[in-house]
Amino acid sequence: MIQLAGLGRYLVRRAITFIPTIIGITLLTFTIAFYTPADPARAWAGGQKARPEVVEQVRKMYHLDEPFWTQYYFFMRHILSGSIYSPVTHNNIIVEWMQGFIVTANIAVLATFFTIILGIPLGIIAALRKDTAIDNAVRLLALIGYSTPSFWIAYIFVWIFYDVLRWITLVGVPIPSRIITGLFVIDAIILGEFNILDAIVSRLLLPSFILAFISFGGLARYVRNTMLDVLSSDYILYAHARGLPPFRVWKHALKNSLIPVVTVILFMFAGLLSGAIITETVFQLPGIGYKYVLAINNFDIPSIILYTLMTGLFIVITSLLVDILYAIIDPRIRL
Amino acid sequence: MGVIWIKIAKRLDKFTDKIIDIYAALREFISPGWKTKNRSKVSELKLMLRAFNRSPLAWTGLTLVLLFIIIGIIGPYVAPEPYWEVYVYPKNMPPGWVDSNGVVHLFGTDYYGRDLLSMILWGARISLVIGLAVIALGVPLGIILGLVAAYYGGKVDEVIMRIVDVFYSFPALVLAIALSATLPSRIDILLREVPILKDFLVLLFGIRPEHGGYLATTVSIIVAMAVVWWPVYTRLLRAVALSEREKVYVEAAKALGLSDRTIMFKHILPNTSSVLLVTITIDLGSIIILEAALSFLGLGPQPPLPEIGRLISDGRAYWPEKWWLIIIPGAFLFIVGLGWNLLGDGLRDIFDPKTRRSIEFGIKERPIMVHDIIGLLGDIAIIAGFLTAGIVYRDAPGMVILFAPLVLLYVVWKGLNTVRFLSRHYVGYALGLIAYLWLITALAKFLPSTYPSGLIVLCGVVLKMSSEEIGKRRGVK
Numbered sequence: 154m155i156q157l158a159g160l161g162r163y164l165v166r167r168a169i170t171f172i173p174t175i176i177g178i179t180l181l182t183f184t185i186a187f188y189t190p191a192d193p194a195r196a197w198a199g200g201q202k203a204r205p206e207v208v209e210q211v212r213k214m215y216h217l218d219e220p221f222w223t224q225y226y227f228f229m230r231h232i233l234s235g236s237i238y239s240p241v242t243h244n245n246i247i248v249e250w251m252q253g254f255i256v257t258a259n260i261a262v263l264a265t266f267f268t269i270i271l272g273i274p275l276g277i278i279a280a281l282r283k284d285t286a287i288d289n290a291v292r293l294l295a296l297i298g299y300s301t302p303s304f305w306i307a308y309i310f311v312w313i314f315y316d317v318l319r320w321i322t323l324v325g326v327p328i329p330s331r332i333i334t335g336l337f338v339i340d341a342i343i344l345g346e347f348n349i350l351d352a353i354v355s356r357l358l359l360p361s362f363i364l365a366f367i368s369f370g371g372l373a374r375y376v377r378n379t380m381l382d383v384l385s386s387d388y389i390l391y392a393h394a395r396g397l398p399p400f401r402v403w404k405h406a407l408k409n410s411l412i413p414v415v416t417v418i419l420f421m422f423a424g425l426l427s428g429a430i431i432t433e434t435v436f437q438l439p440g441i442g443y444k445y446v447l448a449i450n451n452f453d454i455p456s457i458i459l460y461t462l463m464t465g466l467f468i469v470i471t472s473l474l475v476d477i478l479y480a481i482i483d484p485r486i487r488l
Numbered sequence: 489m490g491v492i493w494i495k496i497a498k499r500l501d502k503f504t505d506k507i508i509d510i511y512a513a514l515r516e517f518i519s520p521g522w523k524t525k526n527r528s529k530v531s532e533l534k535l536m537l538r539a540f541n542r543s544p545l546a547w548t549g550l551t552l553v554l555l556f557i558i559i560g561i562i563g564p565y566v567a568p569e570p571y572w573e574v575y576v577y578p579k580n581m582p583p584g585w586v587d588s589n590g591v592v593h594l595f596g597t598d599y600y601g602r603d604l605l606s607m608i609l610w611g612a613r614i615s616l617v618i619g620l621a622v623i624a625l626g627v628p629l630g631i632i633l634g635l636v637a638a639y640y641g642g643k644v645d646e647v648i649m650r651i652v653d654v655f656y657s658f659p660a661l662v663l664a665i666a667l668s669a670t671l672p673s674r675i676d677i678l679l680r681e682v683p684i685l686k687d688f689l690v691l692l693f694g695i696r697p698e699h700g701g702y703l704a705t706t707v708s709i710i711v712a713m714a715v716v717w718w719p720v721y722t723r724l725l726r727a728v729a730l731s732e733r734e735k736v737y738v739e740a741a742k743a744l745g746l747s748d749r750t751i752m753f754k755h756i757l758p759n760t761s762s763v764l765l766v767t768i769t770i771d772l773g774s775i776i777i778l779e780a781a782l783s784f785l786g787l788g789p790q791p792p793l794p795e796i797g798r799l800i801s802d803g804r805a806y807w808p809e810k811w812w813l814i815i816i817p818g819a820f821l822f823i824v825g826l827g828w829n830l831l832g833d834g835l836r837d838i839f840d841p842k843t844r845r846s847i848e849f850g851i852k853e854r855p856i857m858v859h860d861i862i863g864l865l866g867d868i869a870i871i872a873g874f875l876t877a878g879i880v881y882r883d884a885p886g887m888v889i890l891f892a893p894l895v896l897l898y899v900v901w902k903g904l905n906t907v908r909f910l911s912r913h914y915v916g917y918a919l920g921l922i923a924y925l926w927l928i929t930a931l932a933k934f935l936p937s938t939y940p941s942g943l944i945v946l947c948g949v950v951l952k953m954s955s956e957e958i959g960k961r962r963g964v965k
Binding site: 170173174177178181182185186188289292293296297299300301302303304305306308309311312316424427428430431434445446449450457460461464465466468469 | 545650651653654655656657658659661662663665666667669670674770773774777780781784785786787797800801804807808811814815818819821822824825826828829830833
């Protein structure tokens with residue numbers, strides 16, 4: 154435990170910067186919604202034809218006639234107590250968010266999985282064969298990934314895999330009879346429901362593959378660069394000089410270059426968890442991103458705020474986790 | 489393949505060296521003594537461009553980006569069909585469709601029965617202006633805050649970085665959607681109360697003045713993306729400026745008693761420019777794609793304004809039978825995005841001393857000749873001629889007439905060069921240009937009466953001056 158000296162102090166310091174960020178996020182999202190000039194009460198009461206007393210009632214109900222801070226207080230109280238309802242669909246938003254989150258989490262896990270199995274080997278190969286055709290190909294792949302509009306590539310893949318090959322389906326979200334881990338694929342395997350597994354794979358495979366397609370080149374590039382940095386460091390030179398076989402040297406290099414790579418993957422995963430808005434819209438998957446777009450179209454302000462808030466929270470918490478992870482691994486940070 | 493590329497790169501080297509030499513000569517002309525003071529800078533620039541020449545990907549990127557910018561600037565003027573005349577043709581016609589007047593529509597027609605090619609040309613302007621506007625709004629704010637945070641440190645730094653953290657906590661798309669969904673009605677009021685702003689934007693986007701009312705949503709996505717983007721630059725600038733702050737030149741500037749503002753903007757900022765340039769280039773690609781994504785979701789410019797993401801969104805219902813509605817605009821976006829990314833990546837390499845060092849030295853300085861400048865003027869005259877013929881007169885035969893002598897002269901000049909008739913490169917070039925201008929004036933007689941006005945007068949003047957010049961040079965020799 155002596156090795157972790159100073160960790161507590163570091164955590165306290167990190168928490169001091171963490172809390173204002175959370176408050177800032179809630180304030181920012183609330184401000185965006187608060188300064189919406191169109192009258193939400195009228196929209197929720199039924200549009201232009203709504204009777205004035207109904208509009209007034211709706212306005213009272215959602216505290217829309219109160220000043221900024223009171224509204225903020227009410228909003229935060231309801232979120233913390235978990236009882237906040239959408240004025241458009243009349244559902245509990247937090248419950249709805251969770252339903253969307255399960256779908257999104259499934260896609261995010263699959264997408265991250267594909268990104269890792271494609272990106273890391275490619276990056277390692279590119280680093281070991283620096284300045285060759287493979288290296289240039291990885292570089293080009295990364296750039297193609299950055300510059301591909303996801304809504305465009307999605308339609309091309311839909312054409313290949315749905316209209317030509319008939320490998321995938323585009324309606325409904327199949328769910329195994331019991332949810333154990335929350336990941337549909339694993340649940341279906343545990344329960345032995347292989348027809349549902351087949352349906353899940355053919356529904357969720359393509360969206361997650363598209364998300365992976367966009368990011369795996371970038372990950373490969375990152376792995377290549379960190380790997381090259383490590384390969385040019387002194388202890389690798391020493392390992393070579395000591396006469397270690399190349400395979401053993403690479404093992405040392407890989408171990409050290411994977412730490413920054415893990416953080417990148419974590420951030421990518423957090424970003425995916427906040428909803429792949431475009432991909433979910435194209436595939437009509439009822440995840441968070443799809444629901445977010447629906448809320449925007451319906452002018453459903455509480456939902457908009459909650460969804461924005463949750464995405465912000467996810468990323469802040471991830472960065473906190475990454476920092477703590479680093480502090481445990483690398484003692485210099487705790488200083 | 490590699491050998492061919494090296495050959496091309498060596499040719500490009502000559503060209504880029506010439507450009508830098510001309511630039512240096514101009515600076516020397518404006519402020520005598522510049523060249524001796526900045527000799528290392530000149531050779532550094534040459535070396536950078538040589539590094540750039542050796543990267544085929546970077547050149548592809550630059551070509552694509554230049555094409556996009558040219559299309560963005562001249563697109564609205566050369567578009568064969570106006571965007572505001574809807575339902576002229578049957579909607580969603582395939583590429584190569586011929587209408588009743590016998591006009592071929594290269595990319596077919598869109599959801600509103602307009603020529604798709606024209607819509608992409610109009611839309612390119614909108615994409616370009618939105619991209620540049622986001623950079624113009626977001627980057628200065630980011631730069632100032634980043635510099636201030638890094639330079640002063642302490643509490644100022646802490647406050648600024650906490651605000652940045654808040655903005656960083658949202659994926660770009662989520663925050664941009666939330667903002668662009670709530671902003672339009674406020675922007676609408678702003679546009680109505682400040683008509684000058686509206687007129688200016690109408691001019692920038694190249695749209696009809698009566699469509700100024702549709703700009704509220706367009707401006708709101710610009711503002712939304714600028715709000716999303718500035719923290720990127722604050723973080724970047726702070727990181728770079730923190731390491732710059734510790735360097736000796738900053739200490740020297742402080743010792744001289746310069747003000748904080750001078751040190752920040754005149755001394756630290758120029759040293760971060762390479763990083764900034766790379767990031768801006770790459771970000772322009774991302775901004776154009778993000779903007780299309782927002783339009784795809786129904787935010788951003790509303791019909792009848794042609795917007796590329798919107799064109800794709802309109803074609804969704806007809807996929808995959810009418811594939812061109814999605815494939816063609818999407819391919820355009822992809823190529824534009826790839827262009828910016830390739831260029832940015834290439835720039836990153838040439839600013840990196842490690843890559844640059846691998847290129848052999850051997851940069852010699854060559855005195856600037858008058859014919860170099862005549863040659864450059866000739867290039868400008870040719871490009872201006874094309875633009876005038878293309879944009880102002882919309883004159884296809886005129887463009888052919890401008891182009892045909894050029895090809896002819898190139899062939900003749902090349903032939904003379906191979907038999908060593910013309911020993912000096914630039915004299916031949918200048919001679920060729922003069923002959924070209926003469927040919928245009930000669931050919932202009934056969935053109936429709938509208939064409940030979942301003943351009944030909946310009947040509948005449950240049951012709952007169954440069955023929956004397958050439959005569960003098962010959963006499964000297």
